[in-house]
Amino acid sequence: MIDLIVFVVAAVIILGGAGTVVLSRNPVHSALGLVASLFGVAVLFVDLDAHFLAAVQVIVYAGAIVVLFLFVIMLLGVDQAESLTVEPIKGQRVLAAVFGVGVLALVLIALVGGSRVITGQPSVSGALSDSEPDINQLARNLFSEYVFAFEITSVLLVIAVVGTVILARRPPRPIAPEPESELLEETP
Numbered sequence: 001m002i003d004l005i006v007f008v009v010a011a012v013i014i015l016g017g018a019g020t021v022v023l024s025r026n027p028v029h030s031a032l033g034l035v036a037s038l039f040g041v042a043v044l045f046v047d048l049d050a051h052f053l054a055a056v057q058v059i060v061y062a063g064a065i066v067v068l069f070l071f072v073i074m075l076l077g078v079d080q081a082e083s084l085t086v087e088p089i090k091g092q093r094v095l096a097a098v099f100g101v102g103v104l105a106l107v108l109i110a111l112v113g114g115s116r117v118i119t120g121q122p123s124v125s126g127a128l129s130d131s132e133p134d135i136n137q138l139a140r141n142l143f144s145e146y147v148f149a150f151e152i153t154s155v156l157l158v159i160a161v162v163g164t165v166i167l168a169r170r171p172p173r174p175i176a177p178e179p180e181s182e183l184l185e186e187t188p
């Protein structure tokens with residue numbers, strides 16, 4: 001019964017956060033809604049006894065990725081209202097609508113045509129090895145065999161942040177000269 005209550009509460013948090021992401025006009029509020037959704041998913045991971053995934057969900061997604069989103073939002077400046085009537089790329093709205101309908105159709109086909117039943121039961125195949133825990137094997141692979149991929153990912157994120165800073169830099173405003181009458185009054 002507790003699992004059902006936790007699931008319902010987490011689902012409400014996830015759906016409320018997702019609704020905030022989509023419906024909020026303020027991008028900062030959308031990012032905070034994303035944080036709520038990601039925390040709700042972390043609660044579901046804890047409920048399924050996947051504590052490592054819950055920690056990764058909070059640290060990587062709710063922590064690093066959303067902070068990066070907020071950094072870019074604040075850097076670009078959200079104080080200006082953009083006109084929705086001007087379409088910078090011709091046909092983008094029609095293409096987005098077609099793409100959205102296509103994705104929805106694929107999801108519905110997968111739901112209706114799927115024959116697998118997801119039960120949520122723990123794996124029956126057991127641990128990967130009897131000699132050491134799965135988490136140790138995962139850590140060894142991540143930090144030895146796949147460490148290069150993580151380093152490349154960090155470099156790509158740094159390049160993205162630097163590119164955002166360069167693109168967001170506004171040209172300096174020219175300093176308006178002071179009128180001569182003010183200059184004459186200040187001199188003794």
